[in-house]
Structure formats: structure tokens, C-alpha cells
Amino acid sequence: MFFIFSKLLLIFILPFSWVIAFLLAALIVKKPHLKRRFFIISAVLLLIFSNPFLFNRFAYNWDIQPVPLKKSGSYSCVIVLGGFSGSDAKGNGFFNTSADRFIEGLKLISTGKASHILVSGGNGNLMAGSFRESTWAKTQLQLLKVPDSCIIVENKSRNTLENAAFSKVLLNKMHLQPPYLLVTSAFHMRRSLGIFKKEKMDVIPYPCNYLAGNVDFSFGEFVPDPWPLYGWNFYIKEVIGSAVNYFK
Numbered sequence: 001m002f003f004i005f006s007k008l009l010l011i012f013i014l015p016f017s018w019v020i021a022f023l024l025a026a027l028i029v030k031k032p033h034l035k036r037r038f039f040i041i042s043a044v045l046l047l048i049f050s051n052p053f054l055f056n057r058f059a060y061n062w063d064i065q066p067v068p069l070k071k072s073g074s075y076s077c078v079i080v081l082g083g084f085s086g087s088d089a090k091g092n093g094f095f096n097t098s099a100d101r102f103i104e105g106l107k108l109i110s111t112g113k114a115s116h117i118l119v120s121g122g123n124g125n126l127m128a129g130s131f132r133e134s135t136w137a138k139t140q141l142q143l144l145k146v147p148d149s150c151i152i153v154e155n156k157s158r159n160t161l162e163n164a165a166f167s168k169v170l171l172n173k174m175h176l177q178p179p180y181l182l183v184t185s186a187f188h189m190r191r192s193l194g195i196f197k198k199e200k201m202d203v204i205p206y207p208c209n210y211l212a213g214n215v216d217f218s219f220g221e222f223v224p225d226p227w228p229l230y231g232w233n234f235y236i237k238e239v240i241g242s243a244v245n246y247f248k
Contacts, residue, residue, distance in 0.1 A: 013240055015049040015232045046229075053221035055228035059212035062235060063186040064193065064205050069113060076176040077152070078114035079203065080105035081163050081184040081192060082121015082133040091129065093136035098185055100209035102137060105183045108206070109146060114181055117141065118152040118170065120163040160192055161245075164199040171201075178202035185209035187234045191242045198245070 011017060019042050026038035048054065069075075084098040095102065109117040119141075121133035132155040141151055154170055157163045171180065179202040184192050186207040196203045211231050 009240075010237065013236055015045065015236065016229055019045050019049075047224060049232050050224040050226060050229045051222065052225050052228050055231055056212045056215050056221065059187065059210075059231070059235060060215045062190060062238070063210060063212060064189040064207050066207060067204050069181075069204070069206075074112055075114045075179065075181050075204075077116040077118050077171060078105050078108045078181040078183055078206070079118045079120060079163075079167055080137075081160065081182070081188070082119065082124070082137075082157070083185070083188070085133050085136060087129070087131035087136075091131050093131065093133075093140075098209050101183055101185060102140070104206065104208040106141065106144060106146070108181060108183070109141075109150060110144075116150050116152055116174075116176060117146065118154060118167055118180075120154040120157055120167045122155045122157050122162075124158045160188075160195050160241075163192075164196045164201060168199050168201055179204050181206045183208060185211075185234075187211055187238055191238050191245065194242060194245055 022038045022042035022045065026035050026042060029035050029038065080101055084101040085093050085095050087093050105117055105119070108114045119134035119137045121137070123129065123131055123133065134153045134155045138151050138153050142148065152170055152174070154163070154166050157166050171178075182189075182192060182196060182203040183206045186209060189205050189207040193203065193205055211234065
């Protein structure tokens with residue numbers, strides 16, 4: 001039930017949904033003062049959430065910065081959280097804009113920084129089909145010559161809560177000792193660390209896929225841009241998700 005509710009709630013927390021909601025309200029209401037007020041609110045929200053300066057500063061402060069890895073030796077496992085791929089209408093997998101998660105995980109296993117790679121991700125869609133992200137990711141790792149003995153597949157999880165819980169079971173079963181490297185997008189790392197901590201898993205953050213632009217001041221940052229409006233979708237979801245997980 002929580003999984004279904006979280007998917008439905010997503011529609012109502014996105015900034016563009018708020019802009020459209022107030023715009024529609026302005027078109028529907030009859031009273032002039034309310035119509036004007038709703039138009040102004042819609043315009044102000046659009047200006048705020050399309051402002052690169054505000055987005056970049058928030059993202060920079062929310063993102064978890066990388067932790068230096070030990071110079072010698074390797075970690076027993078790198079955990080790569082799903083969300084970096086999807087499937088087409090025929091069930092064929094493809095990488096999406098979060099593919100940096102896969103790339104960084106591959107780099108860590110290929111350079112010997114980790115002896116195993118665990119890809120955690122099933123199908124997070126509300127109407128899940130047969131596609132399982134980590135199962136597909138394994139085929140891509142095999143194409144890149146990563147040995148089967150180094151690949152661990154967790155293909156049942158639908159969200160980050162299940163990523164942590166199911167990964168813990170697999171790692172304990174294989175007697176792989178912590179700490180583990182945790183790879184996910186920078187915007188997602190703060191919430192992920194909180195969830196893995198609740199599962200009493202010792203993980204080292206290895207963030208990637210940074211969305212924040214250059215934080216050096218420039219006047220160009222004050223020119224409205226559609227990218228921040230899209231980028232806020234990720235961060236608002238993370239902020240609300242972190243608050244819900246904290247109170248749970």
C-alpha cells in the first residue's frame with residue numbers, strides 16, 4: 001500500500017503540477033481577484049523553479065560529496081542502486097540519464113576497487129511488466145567481460161527501502177564483509193544513506209550523476225531555464241522521501 005501511495009503522490013508534488021494547477025484554477029474561477037491571484041502564483045512558481053541560481057545552490061548543498069577511498073586493498077562489494085535503465089514496449093532494456101550509476105559501478109569492479117558488484121533493482125513501475133533491471137544489467141556486465149562469479153543480482157526490490165533490505169540478506173548470505181561502496185546518483189545519496197543506516201548496513205557513499213551546474217556566480221544563472229524545472233522533480237521527491245523515512 002505504501003508503494004502504491006508513494007507512486008500516486010508523485011503526481012502532486014512536482015513543481016510543474018503546481019504551476020498547471022494554479023493556472024487552471026485561474027482559468028476556472030469567476031471572481032476577478034481570485035483569478036488574478038492564481039495567475040500571479042502560477043507565474044511566481046514558474047520563475048522560482050526555472051531559476052538556475054536557486055536550483056544549483058540547493059542541489060550543491062543537498063548532494064553528498066564523495067568520500068576518499070582507501071589507497072590500498074579493495075572492498076568486498078560495490079552496491080549499485082537501480083534506476084539507471086528501463087525497457088521499451090518489447091521488453092528490451094536501455095540505459096537512461098542515470099546511466100552514470102552503472103558506469104561508476106563498472107569502473108570500481110574493473111579497476112579492482114571492489115571484488116564483487118551487487119546490482120539492486122527489480123521493477124519500480126506501478127504496473128510492473130516482466131523487465132527486471134538488475135537481471136538485464138547483468139547481461140551488460142557480462143558483455144563487458146565482468147566474471148559471473150563477481151556479479152550479484154537482486155531483482156525483487158521496487159524502491160530504495162527494498163534495495164537496502166534485500167541487499168543486506170544477499171550480502172550476509174555470501175559472507176561478504178562491510179564496509180560496502182554504495183553507488184547512486186548524488187541527489188539520491190542522502191536518502192539512501194539514511195535508509196541503509198536504518199538497516200544497520202555499513203556503507204561508504206560513492207555518489208555520481210551530479211545534476212548541479214557550476215556554482216560559480218554568473219549573471220546567466222538568473223535567466224529562466226526549463227532544465228531546473230525538470231531537475232527540481234528529483235530533489236523535491238528526495239526531500240519528501242527523506243522526511244517520510246525519518247518519521248517512519
